[in-house]
Amino acid sequence: QFHAWTFGGTVPGPIIRATAGDLLRIRLRNLTDHPHNLHFHGAHTPEMDGWEPIPPGSEFTYEIEAGPSGLHPYHCHVAPLAEHISRGLYGMLIVDPPEWRPEAQEVALLLSGFEVEGERNRLMAWNGVAGYYHRYPIKVVAGEPVRAYVVNMTEYEPVGSFHLHAETFDVY
Numbered sequence: 001q002f003h004a005w006t007f008g009g010t011v012p013g014p015i016i017r018a019t020a021g022d023l024l025r026i027r028l029r030n031l032t033d034h035p036h037n038l039h040f041h042g043a044h045t046p047e048m049d050g051w052e053p054i055p056p057g058s059e060f061t062y063e064i065e066a067g068p069s070g071l072h073p074y075h076c077h078v079a080p081l082a083e084h085i086s087r088g089l090y091g092m093l094i095v096d097p098p099e100w101r102p103e104a105q106e107v108a109l110l111l112s113g114f115e116v117e118g119e120r121n122r123l124m125a126w127n128g129v130a131g132y133y134h135r136y137p138i139k140v141v142a143g144e145p146v147r148a149y150v151v152n153m154t155e156y157e158p159v160g161s162f163h164l165h166a167e168t169f170d171v172y
Contacts, residue, residue: 004087015108018066024064028061069096106146111150112154
């Protein structure tokens with residue numbers, strides 16, 4: 001167990017889902033003793049990019065147009081960034097394309113690391129729970145399409161820690 005910082009009371013934060021072009025209004029109420037903010041990846045105006053800290057006891061409403069279609073992480077962007085992410089302030093935004101796409105079983109996987117004794121991950125977890133999928137594997141139907149949303153939000157990892165800004169991967 002450790003003292004987590006959360007968006008919405010969970011680690012990772014809630015999955016936010018929208019269709020490209022939707023206007024999203026997300027209110028961040030900072031109920032902690034530390035400054036925090038909300039930085040969305042994807043395309044939006046600089047004023048809504050989540051660079052400014054929201055002081056303790058304050059709030060701010062972010063307004064962004066969802067897009068482009070794809071998967072975009074979000075996280076707190078207050079220094080030290082790695083600490084805020086490793087304590088749980090991250091999540092994913094799924095932006096569906098406006099046009100129809102084939103039905104598929106969907107799986108959302110957010111990889112993270114938890115540092116509990118300094119600046120090194122001691123525990124790695126998918127969706128906030130270490131070892132869960134080892135004990136309870138994800139089951140899919142053979143021959144049926146699967147759409148996997150995978151985000152790497154590890155920090156303190158010099159080789160495996162990365163995330164994209166204003167770009168996406170197309171993987172088939």
